Amino acid sequence: MIGPQERWYRFAARRRRGTGVHVPLHPSYRCRACGAAWPCPPARLSLLIDFRGNRVGLMIYLAAHLARALEELPDTHPALIAGQILHWVPRRR
Numbered sequence: 001m002i003g004p005q006e007r008w009y010r011f012a013a014r015r016r017r018g019t020g021v022h023v024p025l026h027p028s029y030r031c032r033a034c035g036a037a038w039p040c041p042p043a044r045l046s047l048l049i050d051f052r053g054n055r056v057g058l059m060i061y062l063a064a065h066l067a068r069a070l071e072e073l074p075d076t077h078p079a080l081i082a083g084q085i086l087h088w089v090p091r092r093r
């Protein structure tokens with residue numbers, strides 16, 4: 001498990017390299033790199049790797065995004081936003 005500081009360094013390094021960073025655009029909550037609904041498949045993979053062993057941390061991180069997305073997308077049904085932001089996370093085994 002990596003901490004928030006290391007996660008930030010890795011994110012900053014990816015951004016410096018100029019590779020497509022799959023982060024949400026605001027207020028659309030679509031991916032800045034590929035245009036898909038965020039988190040897009042590359043963002044989901046990256047989140048699962050970054051939060052490996054820290055499912056609670058991942059859910060807290062996504063809950064913060066959910067709160068922001070609910071504010072930014074007032075015309076979208078909340079259940080659809082929750083599905084997009086939260087419901088892709090694999091269940092615990």
Ligand SMILES: [Zn+2]
Nearest residue numbers: 022031034040
């Ligand atoms: Zn993307």
